Amino acid sequence: MTEQNATDRPAVVAKDGGRGARTRQRRVSMADVAQLAGVSSQTVSRVSNGDAAVVETTRKRVLDAMKELGYRPNSAARALKRGDFRAIGVITMGLTSTGNVRTLDAVAGSASRAGYAVTLIPLDAPTQENVKGAFTRLDELAVDAVVLIMEVHLLDTAALTLPPHVKVVVVDSDATDFPVVDTDQRQGARAAVRHLLGLGHDTVWHIAGPEESFAAGRRAEAWEEALRAEGRAVPPVLRGDWTPGSGYEAGLRLADEAGCTAVFVANDQMALGLLRAFHDRGVRVPGDVSVVGFDDIPEAASFIPPLTTVHQDFAQVGEWCVDAVLRELAGETVTGVRLVPTTLVERHSTASPAARGRES
Structure with missing residues (x-):
């Protein structure tokens, strides 16, 4: 095709049923831009796709015409043509847990910095x-890859049908068919137990998350392994559901355990409930019982007191997920599996145990 001479403005209005006084505006097309810029539609397409071979003066003329006419390239059509949507889908088990929300935020931020949009x-x-249904919907969504935040045992890859072009990265899973990014849960739990034993506590009780x-x-397994490695007694596990309420209920039970001087809690929200229960029952932290959480929420x-806890680097999890996708x-x-290291943050909820246990 040859360049066109543009002396007239493209028509962007059309007569409505012969009524000369009424017009309706139509969508500006690539041909309209080509006519105004005095180039071929193929040249407009090359400019829209960022073709570096277009002469700079021609590129400027096309971009000026686009701006004047209010033309917006059809990015979806271009993406379909080249098979690159610049979008990442995120499937998550819910937005109620701190870990899921912060992981989602980290993935979205990292994706944005890489020039990708996120579909949740x-x-x-x-x-x-529901997992199968979410993957089925991927056939209808313009995404290049999926980050699956999978905190429960539901990933049956044999039952899933994936669009052939879609790449998958999984967070917090034991998946073997896909790359996995996770916090080093075991490292964090071991650090919590060792910290408490190092302060002089005979053993450490544990409030675990959902089975x-x-x-x-992983946190519960590492807690038990760390105690056994030191030859310490392993108390019975108390189990919560990640909420402060479940931590409170566990705290009421532990307040009656005279031998309990240290508790490792599987997340900070349950630790918050535990602290309230101890306060209500007159158990001092850390004077009577030391408490360590997990997550390091803001x-x-x-x-009260400021919580000693295991810090998870959610930003790093997000960056590594997007890195794996790219x-x-x-x-x-x-x-x-790629594990993001954890760090124990020492604050004021842990101390050496009292010589004679709790004061009355």
Whole structure:
């Protein structure tokens, strides 16, 4: 095609049923831009797609014409043509847990910095059927990859049908068919137990998260392993559901355990409930019982007392998820589990045990 001479403005209005006094505006087309800029439609397309081979003066003329006419390239059509949507889908088990929300925020921020949009698919209930349904919807969504925040045992890859172009990265899972990014849950739990034993406590009690949770399971396993490695007694596990209310109920039970001088709680929200229960029952923290949480939520430093806890680097989790996605999209084979290290943050909820236990 040859360049066109543009002497007239493109028509962007059309007569409405022969009524000369009424007009309706139509969508500006690529041909309109080409006519105003005096170039071919193919040249307009090349400018829209960022073709570096277009002469700079021609590019400027096309961009000026786009601006004047209010033309917006059809990004969806261009993405379909080149098979690159610049979008990442995120499937999450829900937006009620601190870990899921902060992981989602980290993934979204990292994706945005990489020039990708995020499409969120929250699951109403953690069932295998809902997981399958979420993946089925991917056939209708313009995404290049999926980050699956999977904290429960529901990923049956044999039952899933994925669009062939979609890459998958999983957070907090034991998946073997996809790359996994996770916080080093075991490292954090071991650090919590060792900190408390190092202060002189004979053993450490544990309030675990839900049985179906991967993170809760790994933290509980590491807690027990750390105690056995030191030859310490392993108290019975108390179990909560990540909420302050469940931590409060566990705290009421532990307040009656005279031998309990140290507690490792599987998340900070349950630790908050535990602290309130101890306060209500007259148990001093850390004078009578030392408490360590997990997550290091922003409010942890404002608890009474400020909470010693295991810090999870959610920003790093998000960056590594997006990094794995981009490497897969670039054609690299990404496998295995990548663990983000944790850090124990010491505040004022832990101390050496009292010589004679709790004061009356």
